[in-house]
Amino acid sequence: MSPRVVFPNKILPYLLLAPQLAITLVFFYWPASQALYQSMLREDPFGLSSKFVWFANFRKVLSDPNYLNSVHVTIVFSVATAAVAMSVALLLAVMADKVVRSRGLYRTLMIWPYAVAPAIAGMLWLFLFNPSIGSLAYGLRWLGISWDPLLNGSQAMVLVVAAASWKQISYNFLFFVAGLQAIPKTLIEAAAIDGAGEHKRFWTIVFPLLAPTTFFLLVVNTVYAFFDTFGIIHAVTGGGPGKATETLVYKVYNDGFVNLILGDSAAQSVILMAIVIALTAIQFRYVERKVHYG
Amino acid sequence: MATVDLKDVRKVYPGGVEAVKGVSIAIPDKALCVLVGPSGCGKSTLLRMIAGLETISAGSCAIDGKVVNAIGPTERDIAMVFQNYALYPHMKVYDNMAYGLRNRGTPKDEIDRRVRSTAKTLELEHLLERRPRELSGGQRQRVAMGRAIVRNPKVFLFDEPLSNLDAKLRGQMRVEIKNLQRSLGVTSVYVTHDQLEAMTLADVLVVMNAGLVEQSGAPLDIYEKPASTFVASFIGAPPMNLLPLRSGQFEGAVTLPAVPGNAATLGFRPEDCEVRVEAGGIAADGALRLLARVEGVEPVGAESFLYCQAAGGRIVVRVPGRTELQAGDQLPVFARREKLHFFGSDGKRV
Incomplete structure (x- = not known):
């Protein structure tokens, strides 16, 4: 326990906190309350008047089959993206840990994709897998796969998941490498002497000891898949074909800014906010406790 | 097994x-x-x-x-x-x-x-x-x-x-x-x-x-x-006293027993030393005898260690129990012939 700092001046602590509070108020609480307010308004088709409708927008959104489809799409997309991004990153990190020569170069190269902007990453994958001009799409067709993400919803999903995970792998890789380095070498040696083969050592010693890192990345990746993948989806599929890759965030944008149904869009934002708060709270409350040890 | x-x-x-x-x-x-x-x-x-x-x-x-x-x-x-x-x-x-x-x-x-x-x-x-x-x-x-x-x-x-x-x-x-x-x-x-x-x-x-x-x-x-x-100075605490010899002679010694011809270093353990405060006391036959000045005293309880400066270098002497000796005191130090160790110029025992 560190001793509590006591300020003799009564106003100074508030002054010191003021900039942080101001930023939070202006950039979080104000827009959030605006969203909450707007989610209870309904505009006429020409945007000339609006009416306070209480929770009618929420009722409408939650009974909309398109919205429920979007929930489903988001779950599939997020779980797949987090799973792929984390497992591939872990595999690469474990491999990188074994590299003896030019380890630094290997790691630097691994980090590069993180510097690519989401929209550009999306375009990259779009071009590579474009059914008519993509070089890798050509390869897939040569393998006998009828590759057409513009018409096939599942293939479109695979494409956005691949693009979204690819971008996140670097970030996860960095943390896994750091996490692996933090595991004392003697533990691995003790396990080897204790008769555990390499595979067994990984699953019984390394993986459990990586749990704090894995948990942290799980939170970050879920939030990433939920919110930061708009650019990729927008560039690669635009939510299509049909609504096969329309995630919740993308639908908020579509309904609000493309279709200009502001009330519905705001209601969706509020639901999204509630989901994120709940998700983070659950993760920190129940998962974190099990993975931290001294 | x-x-x-x-x-x-x-x-x-x-x-x-x-x-x-x-x-x-x-x-x-x-x-x-x-x-x-x-x-x-x-x-x-x-x-x-x-x-x-x-x-x-x-x-x-x-x-x-x-x-x-x-x-x-x-x-x-x-x-x-x-x-x-x-x-x-x-x-x-x-x-x-x-x-x-x-x-x-x-x-x-x-x-x-x-x-x-x-x-x-x-x-x-x-x-x-x-x-x-x-x-x-x-x-x-x-x-x-x-x-x-x-x-x-x-x-x-x-x-x-x-x-x-x-x-x-x-x-x-x-x-x-x-x-x-x-x-x-x-x-x-x-x-x-x-x-x-x-x-x-x-x-x-x-x-x-x-x-x-x-x-x-x-x-x-x-x-x-x-x-x-190396072994002499590593095993034993405090380590063995090592003093250089010059062509079988040792300038600081009042009496020095017969030294093997090729010895370059003389060694004796702190616990093998005897101190006679009255100078010219019992000097055993063939024992090493040298004069040292006390620079510091470390009483440990059951024994005391005297950190001394002799003509050939620093030495540590162990005396049982407590001692009245103080820094600055001059004293003769004896070590029996069978307790002396000799090392050649390559550091090996001779």
């Missing part, structure tokens, strides 16, 4: 650094062999080569008569206690001890029986459900020992296991390790830089320096007949 034979073992690191430069040691069955030396002398590297954690660049390591150079640590049937204990932090004490047995496919009730009986021996029974972080340093040390014992291996390896404990606990654990090792009768190799630990634990003591064995043998033999100035 097992012997350990090292034959001309060498370790060369990729950078070209030779950490171990050809070491041959034969450890008999059930013996406790202590490797002692200053840091960087290659003792830990040697231990890790026996464990299979480092590859052997040249030479051979045989456990129980079987060369194990090409065998990994998993198949060598050894157990190791690490300096930082290396307990698995996410496992309970019970699971820490059971881990090695589980990996080897021991039946469940057999594991339970062995873990519990080992825990009983080490008085760990009440800690089995705890995690390592909930234990004190001494308890962690015991768990690390337990994890090694429970497997019933051919060889125990100890890598400075007591260096993280406080002095009192260290003394206690030293006795316990010795008793345990003797009662279990498992061949052991023990690495330490603490000469006291080395002296008290070892059946076979190996003093290492710069990747080579300086001397090996029974601890008291080494103490009484150090093979080189």
Whole structure:
């Protein structure tokens, strides 16, 4: 326990906190309350008047089959993206840990994709897998796969998941490498002497000891898949074909800014906010406790 | 149960650094062999080569008569206690001890029986459900020992296991390790830089320096007949007094017994000195006699150490009990002929 700092001046602590509070108020609480307010308004088709409708927008959104489809799409997309991004990153990190020569170069190269902007990453994958001009799409067709993400919803999903995970792998890789380095070498040696083969050592010693890192990345990746993948989806599929890759965030944008149904869009934002708060709270409350040890 | 034979073992690191430069040691069955030396002398590297954690660049390591150079640590049937204990932090004490047995496919009730009986021996029974972080340093040390014992291996390896404990606990654990090792009768190799630990634990003591064995043998033999100035100054606390000789002469000596012709250094232990305050007192025949000035006195209780300046260099003298001598006092120092050691110009005993 560190001793509590006591300020003799009564106003100074508030002054010191003021900039942080101001930023939070202006950039979080104000827009959030605006969203909450707007989610209870309904505009006429020409945007000339609006009416306070209480929770009618929420009722409408939650009974909309398109919205429920979007929930489903988001779950599939997020779980797949987090799973792929984390497992591939872990595999690469474990491999990188074994590299003896030019380890630094290997790691630097691994980090590069993180510097690519989401929209550009999306375009990259779009071009590579474009059914008519993509070089890798050509390869897939040569393998006998009828590759057409513009018409096939599942293939479109695979494409956005691949693009979204690819971008996140670097970030996860960095943390896994750091996490692996933090595991004392003697533990691995003790396990080897204790008769555990390499595979067994990984699953019984390394993986459990990586749990704090894995948990942290799980939170970050879920939030990433939920919110930061708009650019990729927008560039690669635009939510299509049909609504096969329309995630919740993308639908908020579509309904609000493309279709200009502001009330519905705001209601969706509020639901999204509630989901994120709940998700983070659950993760920190129940998962974190099990993975931290001294 | 097992012997350990090292034959001309060498370790060369990729950078070209030779950490171990050809070491041959034969450890008999059930013996406790202590490797002692200053840091960087290659003792830990040697231990890790026996464990299979480092590859052997040249030479051979045989456990129980079987060369194990090409065998990994998993198949060598050894157990190791690490300096930082290396307990698995996410496992309970019970699971820490059971881990090695589980990996080897021991039946469940057999594991339970062995873990519990080992825990009983080490008085760990009440800690089995705890995690390592909930234990004190001494308890962690015991768990690390337990994890090694429970497997019933051919060889125990100890890598400075007591260096993280406080002095009192260290003394206690030293006795316990010795008793345990003797009662279990498992061949052991023990690495330490603490000469006291080395002296008290070892059946076979190996003093290492710069990747080579300086001397090996029974601890008291080494103490009484150090093979080189390095061993003389490393074994014993405070270390042996070493004074340079110039062509068989020693300027500071009032009387000097017959010196071997090629001796370059004269040595005698602080505890082999006698002090006669009244000058010209009893001077035993053939004893060394020199004059020294006290620079500092360290009373330890049962004995006192006098730090003195003699003509040839600094010396330490041990006197029993308390002393009235003070800094600045002049006194004659005697050492009997049979307690003198002579070393050649290469540092080797003559």
